[in-house]
Amino acid sequence: MTDALEKDPLVLFMPSGKRGRFPVGTPVLEAARQLGVYVESVCGGRATCGRCQIEVQEGNFAKHGIISSNDHISPVGPKEKRYAEVRTLPEGRRLSCSASIQGDLVVDVPQDTVVNAQVVRKAASDRVIERNPAVHLCYVEVDEPDMHKPLGDLDRMKVMLEKDWGYSDLQVAPYLYPEVQKILRKGNWTVTAAIHRDSPTSRPTIVALWPGLHNEAYGLACDIGSTTIAMHLVSLLSGRVVASSGTSNPQIRFGEDLMSRVSYVMMNPDGREAMTKAVRQAVSELTDKVCAEGGVARTDILDSVFVANPIMHHLFLGIDPTELGQAPFALAVSGAVSCEAKDIDLALNPGARTYLLPCIAGHVGADAAGATLAEGPHRQDRMMLLVDVGTNAEIVLGNSARTVAASSPTGPAFEGAEISCGQRAAPGAIERVRIDAATLEPRFKVIGVEPWSDEPGFAEAAEKTGITGICGSAIIEVVAEMYLSGVISADGVVDGNMAERSPRILPNGRTFSYLLHDGAQKITVTQNDVRAIQLAKAALYAGIKLLMEKLGVDSVDTIRFAGAFGSFIDPKYAMVLGLIPDCDLAEVKAVGNAAGTGALMALLNRGHRREIEETVTRIEKIETALEPHFQQLFIDAMAMPNKVDPFPKLSAVVTLPERKILADGDGGEGGGRRRRRSRD
């Protein structure tokens, strides 16, 4: 007997690497389940749903001591053959419910996104999202009614869901009570039930029913930003993203930035309702858009996950955000929210569910939680800085031992507001800038124009677009280049002395500007523009520094820029300006919409919901406004890159200017005055 067991075939599943011995004849699906390898199945082993596909890897896997061969798996049987005829099964693929183990095997659970991928989507950060969605499709064959056993239709179905799928104590979405009879008869006593179970302490609930085999279910992952709403439509069964789209947040008509929207609520009796309606309407229209793009019916969407900043989070839930506009910035609800999609007026499947990630603090929202989940400072040992820059910068710093978070009031400068020639990223906007340190002459690139401004054909190409302004991200670059070329001092003063060397330095009242382009429109960077960027970057850096001090660290190992801003700026210039602390430049990465990636993770794996809920309770929140030291850090951070902090790693790759003192003491404003005085 022991002998026989030792001779049981050895089966290795890839890519999980889980392995075990199983008696000859064990279905491969059964072996996977016993080992905890996630292989989807809707039909419960009837070889009809095709979700449980696997592939045998042939060869001698000496490292694992396995010679794997297609001869070591049972031949294609009649059920599998029928499936392959009706539905087509790709070459080499087998249905693991029907194929059984006959000898040693290396089994690949396909990683592609078309069918049953355990690994379903490479997030921006190249991490893998394991699937374990909150909604599970279960096909069952139900006994017909029997006068001798007067259990109801629904109750007989529950019996089979327990027998075949192990779900006991099932709740039922009430809208199904009037439907179950028709559905069972239409399916000739076969039915697919969608069962929602979010947390282990929730009772599983039947949220949808379809006659017969229903082999697809979708979910929405959505990031509601102040400016933009972004949405993914994803197959909950394969993990495949079938459509992604975005739309403007229509609340912009009530106010560009968050605080003006809060003011609108405070000053208009029905302001809150109007804004809730507007954002829900936009989410609904975006749902239409991704459904059309993906060819998916709304009724096939069974789950949805949202992230948002605190004010959007509150407005989306119908909560008055006024309290968030004033100290102590009290959230009405900070924990994760779980409800039905219809509770937030979202018409998906009538039983569809909604989950909102928790907020971290009054200014650090569910979007920051999503980004944290996606980037995972709490999952690793290195010190990670995660920054999401908007009107407020949300900052998370830490590692698996300890994580802290704060928001810092960067203001709208990074978004191009308050910048004299700022404009949004559109054709005609300057997006890249270089300044020759010797001549102080610039060259630049314009959105919609292929050549740089100093390359042949630029003028002709730029005629179509015009040269209309500087886009949000380029403002970082131009100010950094001005600093590197000596146009401005470390304290941010445009050096009027340079006017002697270059006609690009123009007097502008009592200060000076840099003329970036002289055409139909004069595009200049003024002293005020530089000041606005300095204020914004000082706020961001001071917030980061505060968190570093809390953790007692002098440097960070790796930096993640989340959000659109991070995707467009060059990490080198961000560091030259001192937005972020010194770090190996290769370790500064833009991760795109990390908040949306976090939403996607929580959609595809309910374990990630528990992970972020638990993580948020452990994140220590720092309120910058309450930290007496913040003011000094802010002042130090007005200088470029910083008045007191060294940037050794940056200095190794970029030659930073010698510190040129145009004014003593406190940098910017004082410097300006001093210089003006010296010119009087």
Added chain:
Amino acid sequence: MTDALEKDPLVLFMPSGKRGRFPVGTPVLEAARQLGVYVESVCGGRATCGRCQIEVQEGNFAKHGIISSNDHISPVGPKEKRYAEVRTLPEGRRLSCSASIQGDLVVDVPQDTVVNAQVVRKAASDRVIERNPAVHLCYVEVDEPDMHKPLGDLDRMKVMLEKDWGYSDLQVAPYLYPEVQKILRKGNWTVTAAIHRDSPTSRPTIVALWPGLHNEAYGLACDIGSTTIAMHLVSLLSGRVVASSGTSNPQIRFGEDLMSRVSYVMMNPDGREAMTKAVRQAVSELTDKVCAEGGVARTDILDSVFVANPIMHHLFLGIDPTELGQAPFALAVSGAVSCEAKDIDLALNPGARTYLLPCIAGHVGADAAGATLAEGPHRQDRMMLLVDVGTNAEIVLGNSARTVAASSPTGPAFEGAEISCGQRAAPGAIERVRIDAATLEPRFKVIGVEPWSDEPGFAEAAEKTGITGICGSAIIEVVAEMYLSGVISADGVVDGNMAERSPRILPNGRTFSYLLHDGAQKITVTQNDVRAIQLAKAALYAGIKLLMEKLGVDSVDTIRFAGAFGSFIDPKYAMVLGLIPDCDLAEVKAVGNAAGTGALMALLNRGHRREIEETVTRIEKIETALEPHFQQLFIDAMAMPNKVDPFPKLSAVVTLPERKILADGDGGEGGGRRRRRSRD
């Protein structure tokens, strides 16, 4: 130390009889909780809700070895004094949260219905309903927002609900998200939360919130009958029934009996919707009525429990009942239903819940389950027969070892339909009848008339009402009296030979009638009337007998008549006619609306929900139509009281006529023919 413990005061709680020793200074409420004695408290020991009142019994309770005295409880302290001043505390009452144990005590937990009664309502059967409602009011004081601890308002409230009341992992009714902020501020950071937790496997859910202390919560218990809807409005805190009322089921306009309503659904495309709307509307109007009567706001109603026959159950839930009108009589839903009140269009508190008891079988509904719960055959060792007579009789028979149930198609005769002079119970209807066996002269009582028909003043009194017909229950009595006086034979044939003895026996075509009253209207009981009653009672008895045979018993120990019918008929006459098997007459009891009592029990104690859910799975359902033996039992039961079954206990108190054979063989119909032939 051991010595000290032995000298700890001994406290005995009445009426539970639970006792224990507690250190001097232990609050009485705490002692009660440790012993599992149910004492309500909303404020959590702050001496503000007044729900935890107790009374000290003074005296020497030798049996218990306790000398109890008001000196053995702490004197009234400042908090209790303040409560007594503001709210008034009845003489002798103490707040158990504030009063502490100082010596041996006998403590009475008041049984009255005004405050905090553990025993809250005597059901018709004199049993006691212990309280353990699914909704619990919990007052908490919530920390104010703190920038250093950015938990949301809701989340800080949850912290206190866990700390003070032990509720962890709380869910929240989504409508509260936008409300919680305002409510907490309005209550100056104090709040009362209503927490719903039905079964131990459900997550507790916050279903309602009020600023400050909210000291009352109500529930509805409702029985939806085909003809009448009955409702109780009950305090969930004290158990007091504050209003009870009834209304006609407006579905009557779609059809008098259940089957004609099913036909209406089958023949009208929007018939199901119309009937669902009608019954929900009636429940809503009845809710208004009990709320007005009890002076209760709808928003203070947090829970509701419904019972109904299977067709009403389905229509109320919006389920097409067509399947119930044809074999195999398949219920769409048989198990208990738990949902929100708003799911069935019932506007109570927005978070209010609804529970429907399970159905036993396609013809044995949640009403029968309610009656079973109320009367409890499954809770006792004696063999109990529980009968609810309507168009279908629902029959439950059994004891704690085994219980069986069936329905039997009695038809509408017992409700007065198909009876030539039948009418509903209203002034002018004959309600009691006696027939002199010697003279065959009747005397009777008329609804709305005080004297019997042979007493002085009857004629004058009856002038106001008239004498218009025989009400449903009296038809049992008159047929039984006709049998006892020899007007009809044991086979139910009106004896034409009697016409020679009395002018009351009138020929009526080929058969004879009995003239009960000769006035403005001739009120007669025809041969067809007797046949209708015989058919109905034979169906009922045969169903009962079938269940007795299933259990292998020859007799039952006790009989319960549920429903209006049972309240009006005389058990003796029911037995004389053979509606029910032989039994000690003192053991035949009418229990009124037992189904409604069952709903009330399930409302006041969620343990009763589990009890009936579990009981229903154990009840064996017998489908009379499928039992070959049923036909013979039915034929035997056509005779009075029965062709083959003896009635020894009945015979001991009522002289049953000698068996008079007017026709051989199979009783009724054959007898009639034979007699007619003999007169030809």
